[in-house]
Amino acid sequence: MEEVRLMKGNEAIAEAAIRCGCDGYFGYPITPQSEIMETMMLLKPWETTGMVVLQAESEVAAINMVYGAAGCGKKSMTSSSSPGISLKQEGISYIASAELPCVIVNVMRGGPGLGTIQPSQADYYQSVKGGGHGDYKMIVLAPASVQEMADHTVLAFDLAFKYRTPVMLLADGVIGQMMEKVVLPPFQPRMTEEEIREKYPWGTLGKLKGNKKNVITSLALLSEEMEKTNNHLQAKYREIEKNEVLYEEFQCEDADYLIVAFGTCARVCQKTVEMAREEGIKVGLLRPITLFPFPTETIKKYAEQTKGMLSVEMNAGQMIDDVRLAVNGKVPVEHYGRLGGIVPAPDEVLNALKEKIVK
Amino acid sequence: MKEEIIISGFGGQGVLSMGKILAYSGLLQGQEVSWMPSYGPEQRGGTANVTVILSDERISSPVLNSYDTVVVLNQPSMDKFESKVKPGGTLIFDGTIQHVSARKDINIYRIDASNYATEHNMLKTLNMIILGGLIQVRPIATVENVLQGLKKSLPERHHHLLPMNEEAIKTGMNLIEKVN
Amino acid sequence: MTTNEIINPANLVHKKTDLLTDVPMHYCPGCSHGVVHKLLAEVIDEMGIQEETIGVAPVGCAVFAYNYIDIDWQQAAHGRAPAVATGIKRLLPERYVFTYQGDGDLAAIGTAETIHACNRGENIMIIFINNGIYGMTGGQMAPTTLEGMKTSTSPYGRNVELNGYPLNITKLLAELEGTCYVTRQSVHNVAGVRRAKKAIQKGFENSELKKGTSVIEIVSTCNSGWKLSPAASNDWMVKNMFPAYPLGDLKNV
Ligand SMILES: Cc1ncc(C[n+]2csc(CCOP(=O)(O)OP(=O)(O)O)c2C)c(N)n1
Ligand code: SF4
Numbered sequence: 001m002e003e004v005r006l007m008k009g010n011e012a013i014a015e016a017a018i019r020c021g022c023d024g025y026f027g028y029p030i031t032p033q034s035e036i037m038e039t040m041m042l043l044k045p046w047e048t049t050g051m052v053v054l055q056a057e058s059e060v061a062a063i064n065m066v067y068g069a070a071g072c073g074k075k076s077m078t079s080s081s082s083p084g085i086s087l088k089q090e091g092i093s094y095i096a097s098a099e100l101p102c103v104i105v106n107v108m109r110g111g112p113g114l115g116t117i118q119p120s121q122a123d124y125y126q127s128v129k130g131g132g133h134g135d136y137k138m139i140v141l142a143p144a145s146v147q148e149m150a151d152h153t154v155l156a157f158d159l160a161f162k163y164r165t166p167v168m169l170l171a172d173g174v175i176g177q178m179m180e181k182v183v184l185p186p187f188q189p190r191m192t193e194e195e196i197r198e199k200y201p202w203g204t205l206g207k208l209k210g211n212k213k214n215v216i217t218s219l220a221l222l223s224e225e226m227e228k229t230n231n232h233l234q235a236k237y238r239e240i241e242k243n244e245v246l247y248e249e250f251q252c253e254d255a256d257y258l259i260v261a262f263g264t265c266a267r268v269c270q271k272t273v274e275m276a277r278e279e280g281i282k283v284g285l286l287r288p289i290t291l292f293p294f295p296t297e298t299i300k301k302y303a304e305q306t307k308g309m310l311s312v313e314m315n316a317g318q319m320i321d322d323v324r325l326a327v328n329g330k331v332p333v334e335h336y337g338r339l340g341g342i343v344p345a346p347d348e349v350l351n352a353l354k355e356k357i358v359k
Numbered sequence: 360m361k362e363e364i365i366i367s368g369f370g371g372q373g374v375l376s377m378g379k380i381l382a383y384s385g386l387l388q389g390q391e392v393s394w395m396p397s398y399g400p401e402q403r404g405g406t407a408n409v410t411v412i413l414s415d416e417r418i419s420s421p422v423l424n425s426y427d428t429v430v431v432l433n434q435p436s437m438d439k440f441e442s443k444v445k446p447g448g449t450l451i452f453d454g455t456i457q458h459v460s461a462r463k464d465i466n467i468y469r470i471d472a473s474n475y476a477t478e479h480n481m482l483k484t485l486n487m488i489i490l491g492g493l494i495q496v497r498p499i500a501t502v503e504n505v506l507q508g509l510k511k512s513l514p515e516r517h518h519h520l521l522p523m524n525e526e527a528i529k530t531g532m533n534l535i536e537k538v539n
Numbered sequence: 540m541t542t543n544e545i546i547n548p549a550n551l552v553h554k555k556t557d558l559l560t561d562v563p564m565h566y567c568p569g570c571s572h573g574v575v576h577k578l579l580a581e582v583i584d585e586m587g588i589q590e591e592t593i594g595v596a597p598v599g600c601a602v603f604a605y606n607y608i609d610i611d612w613q614q615a616a617h618g619r620a621p622a623v624a625t626g627i628k629r630l631l632p633e634r635y636v637f638t639y640q641g642d643g644d645l646a647a648i649g650t651a652e653t654i655h656a657c658n659r660g661e662n663i664m665i666i667f668i669n670n671g672i673y674g675m676t677g678g679q680m681a682p683t684t685l686e687g688m689k690t691s692t693s694p695y696g697r698n699v700e701l702n703g704y705p706l707n708i709t710k711l712l713a714e715l716e717g718t719c720y721v722t723r724q725s726v727h728n729v730a731g732v733r734r735a736k737k738a739i740q741k742g743f744e745n746s747e748l749k750k751g752t753s754v755i756e757i758v759s760t761c762n763s764g765w766k767l768s769p770a771a772s773n774d775w776m777v778k779n780m781f782p783a784y785p786l787g788d789l790k791n792v
Contacts, residue, residue, distance in 0.1 A: 006379075006386050006394070006511075028648065029679040029692065032398055038679070038691045046701075055680055055692050055702065058618065058648035083617070114598060114616070117399050178421050179382060179394035270419035345424035 002183045009149040009175040012182050013079070013105060014039035016153035017051075021190040023074035024052040026065035028084060031117040032173040033107035036079045049190055059084040063091030063104075070100035071216035073196040073203025075157055079105035081173075082123050083114060085131070092166055093132030097218035097229065101160035103153065104138070105169045107176035110341030118341025119173030119264060124318035127170050128292045135230055137237045139167040139244065140291040142262040146180035148289075154185050159244065161200070163236055170291060172314065174264040174343060246289035247298055251277065255284030257357050258302050260323050261312040262288050264343060269312050271346035272353065281358055291319070299326035308332045308357040312349055315339065332357065360390075360415050362499045363423055366489075367408035367440055368432025368453075373486030376512065377430075378409035380490060383508030384500035385413035393421040406435055413499055428497050430489060432473070434458065449497055451535070453489070463539070468496055470535040484527035491531025502528055556584040562606045569769020571759030572601055572668060574726040578736045579639075579666070580608045586743060592635040593627055595620045599641035600674040600761075618649025621656035624663045635746050637664040643673045646682040646708040653708070660717030660751040664742035667709065667754060670761035671780060678764035682706040685783055690764070705783055709756045713789040719751035721790040725758045725781075727773045750792070758784050 007015070014036050017025065027037045037055060045051035052069075056062035062078045069076035080088065085106045095102060106127065110120040123131075127140045139159050141152045149171060156167040196203055207213045220226040248266075251273055252258065261269040266287040276283040286302065288295050302309070308331050311320035317335035324333045336352035338344045364381065368374045375396050385392040395410040410426075412418050428449040431437045434456050441460035444450050450460055454471030470492040476485045487509075494500055500508070502525070509524055544550070558580035566572045583592050589610055596604040598617035605612035615623040620638035628636040645653050645667050656663070672690055673679040680690040680697060685705050687696040697705070713721040720742060724735040735757060742753035758780050760772035767775055 004386065006382055006392065029643075029673055029676045031676050034676055034679060034691070038694075041692045042694050044695070057650060057682065060648075114602070114614070173398070174395065174422060177396055177398050179379070179392075180418075180421075181386060181392060264422070268420040268422060274419065343422045345422070346420050347424065 004181050004183055006179050007146065007182055008035055008177060008179050009143070009146045009171060010035035010107065010177070011039045012146050012150040012184070013153050013169070014043065015184050016150035017077060017103075018043060018045040018049060019185050019187050020154045020157055021049065021075060021188040022051055022077060022157070023190055024054070024065075024069040024076040026054050026056050026062040026069070026076070026078050027080065028056050028059045028062050030059075030081045030084045032109060032119070032176050033079050033081050033105065035176070036105065036107075051190065059087040060091065063088040063095070066102050066104075067091055067095055067098070067100060070095065070102040071098070071204050073200035073205065075101075075161075075190070077103040077105065077157075079107070081107050081109045081117075082111050082120070083109075085123060085126070089126075089132035092138065093130075093134050093136060094218045095166045096130075096132075096136035096138065096233070097134060098216050099164040099233075100166070100216065101157075101164050102166050103156040103160055103169065104166055105171065108170065108172040110339070116341040117173065119314065119343055120339075120341055121172055121263060121265065121314040122316070122318070122339070123170065124291065124313065124315060127168050128294070128322070136233060137165075137240075137292050139163070139165060139240060139293070140170050141167065141246075142170050142289060142291050143175060144263050144266045144287065146175065146178065146182045149175060150182050150184055163240055164202075165236065165240075170263070172264050173341075241293040244290060245293045245295050245297070247295040248287040248289060250285040250287065252284030252286060252302065254282055255302070255305070256282040256307050257284070257353065258306045258309045259283060259285045259312055259349070259353070260288070260299065260309055260319065261285065262291060262319065265312045265314060268344055268346050269349055272349040275346060275350050276353065281353075283353065288319075294322045294326070296322070296326040299323055300328070303327040303330040306331060308334070310349075310353050310357050311335045312344065312352075313337045314343065360413075362413045362428065362497065363426045364411045364413075364428045364430070365408055365423070365426045365440060365443070366411070366430040366432075367406060367436035370407050372407075372432050374407045374432065375409050377486040377490050378411045379512045380505060380508040381411045381413070381500065383511045384504040385411075387504045387507050388413075388500065390415060391418050393418050395421045406433065408436065428493070430493060431456065432489070451489070451493060451496070459538070466496070466537065467539045468492070468535050469538050470531060472531060472534060475530070475534060481527060481530070484524055487524045487527035488531035488534065491528035492535035493531075494528075495532040495535050496537075556580045558584045558589060558609045560607055560609050564607055565603060566600065567763045569760065569762045569772060570600070570674075571670065571726050571757060571761075574732060575639075575666065575668065575735070575757055575759075576604065576607050578726070578732065578739055579637075582736060582739045582743065583608070583610060586740065588635050588743065591633070592637070592743075593631070595624045595627070595636070595638040597638070597640040597644040598675070599644045601639050601641060601668065602675070604639050618644050618647070619652055620644065621649065621652040621661070621663075621665065625656050625659070625661050628661055628663050632662070635664075635743050636662075637666060637742070637746075639666045640668065641674065642667070642669045642671065642681040642683040646706050650682075650708070653712070654715070657712050657715045657752045657754065658717045660719075662746045662749045662751065664739070664746055664753045664755065666739070666742075667756040668759045669709075669756050669780075669784060670759040670764065671705075672761050672764040674761045674764050678761075678766075682708070683784070685779055688779075707784065709754060709784070709789060712754050717751050718754055718790060719792050720745050720753040720755075720788075722754070722788045723756045723758060723784060723786050725776070725786055727760070727776060731786075756784070758786065
C-alpha cells in the first residue's frame with residue numbers, strides 16, 4: 001500500500017523533487033519557503049540519487065546556476081519567495097528565450113518591497129504575464145494542497161521538458177507551511193548522460209566527434225532572427241494553451257453564480273460555497289490549476305450559465321483581468337481580496353458575494 | 360465528525376508540536392488532517408498558534424475564523440481567541456491566565472498545567488499535560504493514538520522520553536476542571 | 540529605599556543615551572546586535588553628529604535598527620546597503636553615512652556591492668555583524684559559518700567540499716585600495732566593548748577626513764541560531780570564532 005505521510009507543503013516539494021529524478025537544486029534562504037532547501041540538505045540526496053543541492057550566495061546566482069544546469073539537459077530547479085523571485089526575473093527571461101526547461105517555485109508572501117512573510121497571491125501578474133523583459137511566458141501551476149505541492153513538482157518537470165520552457169509552481173505561505181496528508185510520488189531514477197544525449201540532443205554535455213556543437217544562447221542580433229525566435233516562442237505558447245489547461249470544478253453544474261479562485265483562496269472559497277449552499281444560494285467554485293494557460297474557454301462557457309462571477313484573490317485584483325477577458329462583458333465580474341498577507345475568511349467571502357454579486 | 364481547533368501561547372510552550380501530535384493522531388485514525396501554524400520569527404519572543412483540523416471528509420479551508428475548540432496558554436491568546444469559540448464549543452485555558460472569558464454559551468475549562476509543571480519539574484512535558492486535558496474533555500483522539508502520534512513526530516533518539524510523556528498526559532486528564 | 544529615592548539623580552550610575560529610543564528591542568536576549576546598537580548611538584551622541592548621520596539598515600535581524608537609534612535611516616534591499624549608502628553619500632558628501640549589515644547580507648547576496656563600494660573608497664563606514672549564521676530566517680548557513688558548524692541548511696555540519704570555505708571577507712576587503720581602516724572587534728566583555736566603541740568612532744572620523752571606506756567587523760553571537768544560552772554562546776565564540784576570525788586591526792592607514 002502507498003505510504004501516507006504528514007508533511008509541510010515545502011517539505012513535499014523537496015521530497016517529490018528528489019523522487020522524480022531532479023539533478024540539481026540551487027537556492028537562497030527566504031521565509032516562508034526555507035524548508036525546501038533545509039529538507040533537501042537533511043535528506044542528503046547526493047548520497048542516494050546523486051542530486052546536487054547547493055546554497056547559492058543570492059537568488060541572482062541561484063537562477064543562473066539553474067540556467068547552466070538546465071543548459072546541459074539536466075532537471076534543475078530553484079525556489080524562493082516573492083522578493084527573491086523578483087531578483088530572478090532577469091534569469092527567467094534568459095531561460096525562456098534560450099528555451100531551457102526548469103522549475104521555479106514561488107511560495108508567495110505579502111509585498112511590495114520587503115513586505116511581510118505572511119501569505120499572499122500578489123505575484124499573479126508577475127508570474128502569468130511574464131515578470132522579466134521581453135515577450136515570454138512560463139507555464140504556471142497553482143497547487144492548493146500539500147498533495148498537489150508534491151504532484152505538481154513532478155508535473156512541472158514533465159511540462160518543462162515537453163515544451164523546453166520554465167515552469168513555475170506558484171504557491172503561498174499557507175500551502176508551504178501547512179501540514180497535510182500526502183502520498184509521495186514513486187522514485188524515478190535520474191537520467192544518465194546517454195539518455196540525456198538521446199532525448200535532449202540540444203544539451204551542452206560536450207561535443208562528441210562528428211556531432212554539431214550545441215550552443216545555449218538568447219542572443220540574436222539580427223532582428224529577423226530575433227523575430228523568428230519570438231514567433232517560435234509564441235507558437236509554442238499557443239500549443240500550450242491548446243493542450244495543457246487544468247482546472248477543478250466544485251459544485252458548478254447548477255450554479256447561478258461562480259467564484260473563481262486559485263491556491264489557498266480556492267480552499268477558503270470551497271468552504272464559502274458550502275456555507276452559501278446552506279443558505280440556498282447556488283454558487284460554484286472554479287479553481288484554475290494552470291494560471292498560464294488560463295481556463296478561458298471554461299469560464300466563457302460559465303458566462304452563459306451564470307448571473308455573475310467573483311474573483312477571490314489575496315491581492316488587489318489581478319486574476320480578475322483574465323476572468324473578465326474570458327467573460328467578455330456577458331455577466332458582471334467583481335473582485336474580493338485581502339492584501340498584505342491576510343487570508344480572507346470564508347464568511348467574509350460570502351458577505352462579499354452577497355454584496356457584490358447576488359444582489 | 361469534524362473538529363476545528365486552535366492552540367495558542369508563547370513561542371516556547373510547545374504549541375506547534377502539540378498541534379503536530381494531534382494531527383498525527385488524526386492520521387492514525389484514518390482522518391483527513393490539516394495543521395497550519397502561525398509562522399515567522401517567533402523564536403524572538405512572540406506568540407505562536409496552530410490551527411488543527413481533524414475531519415472524516417475532505418478539508419476545505421485550512422484557515423478559519425471560528426473554532427470548535429480553543430486552547431489558550433497565555434493572556435494575549437485568551438483575549439484574541441475567546442470570542443472565536445463557536446457557540447456550544449470548548450475553551451480551555453491555562454491556570455496562569457488571570458482574565459477569563461465571561462461567555463455563557465460555551466464550555467470553559469481550566470487546567471492548572473503551568474503551575475503544576477513548575478512545581479513538579481515537568482516543564483518539558485507541559486504541552487502533553489495540556490493535551491491530556493484536551494482529550495479528556497474533547498475525546499477526539501485516544502491516549503494510545505496520541506502516544507503513537509508523539510512517537511511519529513519525535514526523532515528516534517528521543518523515544519526513551521515516551522513514558523514520561525504518557526505520565527504527563529494522564530496528569531493533564533486529571534488536572535482539567537470545568538469552571539462554568 | 541523607595542522607588543523615588545532610587546531614581547534620584549544623585550544615585551545615577553549609568554544613563555542611556557537619548558539617541559537610543561524607548562522602543563523595546565526585538566533581539567533575542569544575549570544577542571550582540573543590542574550592544575552594538577548602543578555603542579553606535581553613544582558614539583553619534585558623543586560626537587554630536589546626530590543631525591548629520593544617515594544609517595542604512597540591512598535585511599537581517601537588524602532590519603529594524605531604524606526603530607532603535609534616533610537618526611535618519613534608509614532600509615535597503617537584501618545585500619544592497621553599500622549601494623544605497625553610495626547613493627546617499629555621493630549626493631550628501633558632507634554627511635556621515637554608515638551601513639549596518641549581517642554576514643549573509645554583506646558577504647553572500649551583497650558581496651558585489653560590498654566589494655565595489657570598498658574598492659571605490661566610498662567615504663562611508665560599514666559595520667559588519669559576523670555571527671556566522673542567518674539569524675533572521677531561522678539559522679541557515681552563512682558564508683562565514685565555520686567548517687563543521689551545524690545550521691539548518693548544513694545539518695551535518697559545514698562541509699567545505701560541498702559549501703566552500705568560511706569566507707574571511709574582511710581580510711579580502713583589507714586588500715582593496717579603497718579601504719582605509721579595517722578592523723575586527725567583539726562585544727563579549729567590557730574591554731571588547733570599549734575597543735569596539737573606539738573603532739566605531741574612528742570609522743566616523745575617517746569619513747569626515749574622506750580617507751576612504753572603514754570596515755568594522757564585530758564577531759558576534761547568535762544564541763538562537765547557535766541553539767546555546769547567551770553565556771555558552773560567548774564561550775563558544777571565543778573558542779571557535781576567534782581562531783577563524785582573529786580580533787584586531789587588519790589595516791589602518
Ligand atoms: C532577496 C531576498 N532574499 C532573501 C531574503 C530573506 N532573508 C532575510 S534576512 C536573511 C539573512 C540574514 O542573515 P544575516 O545577514 O547574516 O543577518 P542576521 O539575521 O544574522 O543578523 C535572508 C536570507 C530577503 N529578505 N530578500
Ligand atoms: S536570531 Fe540571532 S542574530 Fe537574530 S536577534 Fe536572535 S540572537 Fe540576535
